[in-house]
Amino acid sequence: MAQKIIVRGGRPLKGRVRVSGAKNAALAILCGAILAEESIVLDNIPNISDVQHIIQAITYLGARVVWRKDDALSVSVSALKSRKAPYELVKKLRASNLLLGPVLARCGEVRIPLPGGCNIGIRPMDLHFKGLSALGAQVTIERGYIWARAPRLYGAQIYLDFPSVGATENIMMAACLAEGQTLIENAAKEPEVVDLANFLNGIGARIFGAGTDVIRIEGVKELGRRIHYSVIPDRIEAGTFMVAAAATGGKVKIEGVIPRHIQPLTAKLREIGVEVVEGEDVLCVKRTQELRPVNIKTMPYPGFPTDMQSQVIALLTVASGTSVVVENIYENRFQVAQELRRMGAKIKVEGRAAIVEGVPQLCGAQVRATDLRAGAALVIAGLIAEEETEVNGAELIYRGYKDFERKLAGLGADIRTFTVAGEKDVAGKEKK
Ligand code: UD1
Secondary structure, eight states, X not given: OOEEEEEEOOOOOEEEEEOOBOHHHHHHHHHHGGGOSSOEEEESOOOOHHHHHHHXXXXXXXXXXXXXXXXXXXXXXXXXXXXXXXXXXXXXXGGGGGGHHHHHHHHSEEEEEXXXXXXXXXXXXXXXXXXXXXXXXXXXXXXXXXXXXXXXOBOOEEEOSSOOHHHHHHHHHHHTTSBSXXXXXXXXXXXXXXXXXXXXXXXXXXEEOBTBSEEEEEOOSOOOOOOEEEOOBOHHHHHHHXXXXXXXXXXXXXXXXXGGGGHHHHHHHHHHTXXXXXXXXXXEEEEOSOOOOOEEEBOSTTSBOGGGHHHHHHHHTTSSSEEEEEOOSOSSOOHHHHHHHTTTOEEEEETTEEEEEOOSOOBOOEEEOSSHHHHHHHHHHHHHSBSEEEEEOTHHHHTTOTTHHHHHHHTTOEEEEEEOTTOBOTTSOBOO
16 A cells, blocks of 8 residues: 655654564564474564565465464464465565575475565575575576475585575575584674574574574474564664654664664764663664764675665765765665755765765655665655655555654654555556
């Protein structure tokens, strides 16, 4: 359903906000749940549209998923009914490629539609294929589907040319049921990878070293332990509120976070001149002075997260000087620049770099979210702009942020979400 957010700028955000469970950890763990032979309970699952889509996909494959309360659900997969995820179900969500590893490991075969490119880049899957092939799978592409099969998987030593989050997760899930030991070298170190490993260990896997660049997995025969597992807090949601607080000159306490996971952003915000005080599971963000320009390069964790790049660009549009933001993960993630320009921002994109020259004030405009984080960035820009900003394509924001409007309104923002009938989506297709 197409949505738009209307925000009126000029109110400093004040108060406290609690972050939800991490979208990217929840998506991976829901795919990993396919490996569990016993019923499990998952807590701190954000009920957002990406999560609903992955639940539809695993339900189609044979999982029984029951919401128990607002953010907790149970999953049981006594047997898989299908090894093929249909295009209609998974096209909405790139993360459905995380079904490859677990379905292959559990059934010896899997078919999922080859994901297309997306608004932020081409996003190939060569490293996923390299890893699964090394474990003994035959991987082919047929009629738009990835088809992986292997009567048995065998442990292997796999070096990733790039520490891909998805490839690390897929290989780790497949290797849990492989015969013998697997080593993933140059593995992704993102907290969501660690959370998935902790969940898998909870159901009986033997994974060591998650969070470092070498992950060792000793294959086991089955993953049959019942558990009750709580997903980590969403560091990107927390980061988005930190930036919104800083941008509006407010004072916000962000609760239920793991401050260490947000350290790369905290360090940059301090450089920009924002006060960030870390507690055990809270962060207090306050802006007391002019924003200074900074240079930022996005990198795999523990570097600066690409998923915070757009929001920080929105902040830097009103810094007192020129900042340079280099995007090293995706080749096409500066589309937010042209929307921010419509609000009066001065941003020049040169290849992988965005040069942001601070201006004294943004002004409200009609803009369009090109992806989830760009959408959040435009709302932040709207919070500091003069007059009214209309962010179209806001359904993309709700893919990843639970109760976005409610949480911002709770901090004093003047913000409303509307459903738009007959709107066209970014690709120009009529939306229902
Ligand atoms: C995950 C996150 C996403 C985040 C990204 C980087 C989920 C559901 N999504 O995406 O929010 O922006 O990590 O932190 O967890 N690549 C290849 N070949 C491959 C795989 C990846 O070239 O086989 C490239 C991609 O095109 C991209 C880069 O590696 O340029 C990073 O991708 P990856 O770490 O795999 O991101 P995702 O797991 O897709």
